[in-house]
Amino acid sequence: MSDGLLISMEYPQPTALCPDERSLKSAELVGYLNNKASISTFVDPRFQARRTIVTLxxxxxxxxxxxxWVLKAATNAAHGASLDVYLHQAGQPVTLPAFADILTEFVIEEYLxxxxxxxxxxxxxxxxxARLLAVTEQRVDADGIYTGGRFGHVTPLPAELRTECLAIAQRAADVGYRGLCSLDCAQTRDGQLAMLDLNFRITSGSIPLLALRSIRPDALDRPAESVKLTADTPIATLLDALRPALRAGGLLVTGGHDTRRTDNPINQSTLHLLVYGDDPADVATRRDAIETTFGH
Structure with missing residues (x-):
């Protein structure tokens, strides 16, 4: 900032650290746009799941x-992106997530x-x-939890959702937002089209695309799948185990983190990977092999 450059924050930061006049977008705007309660403001009612905002x-x-039902945090603070969505299936015991202990307002949404x-x-x-960068697909497990993305050859997006996503991003632009965003949407088994989440920040959906554009632009339109590995071993150990696959090609490391380099008392390493190739089935097989090897 001392050089006169503006900071583009992805999560709200204290104004003492990032004054609004030195930020491309204010902390207040970033927090507001990423608040799960703001969906009703930016999404056409036709594409909204039934939802209510409730107090603790x-x-x-x-x-x-x-x-x-689905429980989502309603807060402008974002708490360093540590808040998860909680999905509850009928008849199962209710075990509220940790964010229920620190927030006072929540979104209850229908389970789609x-x-x-x-x-x-x-x-x-x-x-x-607002401009479209790419359409990606999301891989989710049996419980509806996000496990990674598909890139390149994906199921075509319905035209109505494409139009609404561009309109949502433009509404955010009109109130001052600049930068990348990822909008999660879905088609239900009965044909309903719905917006699930608005993420006005760099996400696990955009980072692989940025990596390919920088390193392997020829692979941008080819099949690819992302995967996240976590382990209690040092990140160097994870990388050593991956070296044969990296040398074989068709695999990129797009990000990593080791809590040993922080003050976090829990030792955990995380690696974000992108498997790419020419054949979707081969890509899925190699991605599955990596997950199996590392116990995911």
Missing amino acids: DDLTDAAPAEKS HIHRNWGIQLYIAADAQ
């Missing part, structure tokens, strides 16, 4: 064990039975125009 005092009555799940990658440049 009303949470128990609004989230009964006998019904299926998803057939297709996309992540729409967009960007808003200095000219304040």
Whole structure:
């Protein structure tokens, strides 16, 4: 900042650290756009799942064990992106997540039975125009938890969702947002089209695309799948184990983190990888082999 450059924050930072006048977008705007309660402001009602905003005092009555529902945090603070979405299936015991102990407001959303799940990658440049970067697909497990993305050859996005995603990004641009965003949307088993989440920041959907564009631009339109590995061993140990696969080609390391380099008392290493190639089946097989090797 001492050189006169503007900071583009991805999560709200204290103004003492990043004054608004030195930021491309204010902390208040970033927090507001990423608040799960803001979806109703930016999404056309046709594409909204049924949802209500409740206080902590009303949470128990609004989230009964006998019904299926999704619990999302409603906060402008984002808490360093440590808040997860909690999915509850009817008849299962209710075990509220940790964020229920630190927040006072929540979003209760209907549980959708998803057939297709996309992540729409967009960007808003200095000219304040929203543009489509790519359409990706999201891999989710049996419990509906995100496990990675598919890139390149994906199921076509319905035209109505494409139009709405561009409109959402433009609405954000009109209130001052600049940068990358990822909009999660889906088609349910009964054909309903819905927006699930608005992520106004760099995400695990955009980082692989940026990596390919920088390192292997020829692979941008080829099949690819992302995967995250976690282990309690040092990150160097994880990388050593991956070296044969890296030398064989068709694999990129797009990010990594080792808590041993922080003040976190829990030792954990994380690696973000992208498997790419010419054949979707081969890519999926190699991605599955990596997950199996590392116990995921």
